[in-house]
Amino acid sequence: MSITNDVLERNKESGRGTLIGYYPAGYPTKQDSIDSLVAMAENGCDILEIGVPYSDPAMDGLVIQHATEEAIANGFKLRDLFEIIKGVREKVDTPLLVMSYWNPVLSYGVEKFSEDLVSSGAQGMITPDLIPDEASKWIGLSDQHNLDRVFLVAPSSSDARVENNSKSSKGFVYSVSTMGITGERTELDRIARSVVSRVKSLGDTPTCVGVGVSTADQVREVNSYADGAIVGTAFVKAYQQGGLAGLVSKTKELAGGLG
């Protein structure tokens, strides 16, 4: 069982839909990131994603790259991640997933990382550069600790991979459609719909979508075909432009797209 999965199913059944908010750990400082994540939870995010700053974020856009570079420059260390998660947990019980490139986890020790996810109160991890084919250790440990384990599916993934990555995931599977793709909004939605429909036809794992969502209408639209909308860049930008107040108002605005 997975709390994340429960939230997605409950929100789907009630017709509300789900808003998943990403924010980088330690940005711009440890305490700021706690405050930001708590504010996102209190103002409408149903699930939190906490990003681990990494030196080579080959799969992130410029806004998030610059934010995570700043977090590292301000002294972010991996052990801070778990302090931040605890800080968020003291205030809210919103499901929380860590999103990390693989080398920091490997360096920390996959086993210890898993244990610390549990003890700090996180629900699991999204692994953007770890495919199930390379993940046997993490799959075993996340099963053992009952942690969510979110892999990616992409427009270019074969049906066999869509099926395998979905079945290997727990909580939900992450449908990627914007990664590197620049295009018109309607085109991005068309691609996302097609990935989601393939996930749906090949299994029953819920799937959430990241498509460069930045308005309430887009949150509503994504929730009409997927199990949740994932928002990252728009939240980081809102914080950069308006601080915590800006982040709060962006969260409220996007949550307005939920039913």
Next chain:
Amino acid sequence: MQTNLRSQAGPYFGEFGGRFVAEPLIAALDELEATYLAAKADPSFVAELAELHKTYTGRPSIITEAQRVASQFGDMRIFLKREDLNHTGSHKINNVMGQALLAKRMGKKRIIAETGAGQHGVASATAAAYFGLDCVVYMGEVDTERQALNVARMKLLGAQVIPVTTGSRTLKDAINEALRDWVANGDNTHYLLGTVAVPHPFPTMVRDFHSVIGIEARAQMLELTGRLPDAVAACIGGGSNAIGIFHPFLDDQDVALWGFEAAGDGIDTPKHAATLSRGRPGVLHGARSYMLQDEDGQTMESHSISAGLDYPGVGPEHSWLKDLGRANYFGISDAEAMEAMRLLSRTEGIIPAIETAHALAGMKHLSTVLPAGAHILVNLSGRGDKDMETAGKYFGLLGDK
């Protein structure tokens, strides 16, 4: 000792290698692997590449014995495999022509490449011009400055050079940018990677395309001296020229293999690029291998006077050969490399690339560990024309500007 070391086809070399990349890249890697395996088994592909090497690259490259350099180090014979005489001035063209043919087979009209010293970028731009492909080269901003002549060469060849301004603005960041481009444009674009320090199938495929160096050299040494060399030496950054000359000798157990990596200010200072000597295993750019990282797994910035060796990772097969004890890796400082560059220039009339000079500087160390009379085969991987700005400043040759 294992005797089938040459038969490794990836994706793993012991615990190293693999594909630690985001899902959106997997389809492109799968397509490339399938295309490569089919091409490798197709005599017409093999013949076409061989013909290109004969009539365009300038293969086989010759062997030059460096007697005057050898005499500086004692009782040894040094044989230089002259990859510097290849078209475009380095070994990089071997792999580029192979991958450009694969791009054609896949129907890709556009190639992208990363480059550090600019040698791989120049080779890629050259192949693009030859085959009529669009070409974009990603190059760290720091490297575009210290290798300005190669930037001009690429532009003259019709390529677009994009300076990368993120991270440390060197080779590793150029690879990140090229990966982003590939994710977005995989349908019409082949990422013509020039290093072996990346996901499967590149470490195997790039090695195979460069193994022509070792295959030729092994036969040439047998013909020239009647026996195999006692040691084979090469400089090593990502490790493409080293694996190219090492690979055909892997199962020749009496042939020692030596890779010389960049120790920058010194192997015991914080400023070096000695990944195998001072790194620990991790995942960088899609492969598990030795790498320079801090206690949190953040990639550390490497330092070397040579842009081509200034990289905090290394190919997975080298990590495996190191742990097996089959190959030895040793650090050479900037100062030692520059001294070797001058030595080869003055005594043999051959100006090597600064990268390559690291391998030559290693002869001093080899003179202390090999028996008297040893034969050493050195991969002279590139020529130094591109380094005249750096060398001119270093040796004070440019006068007042």
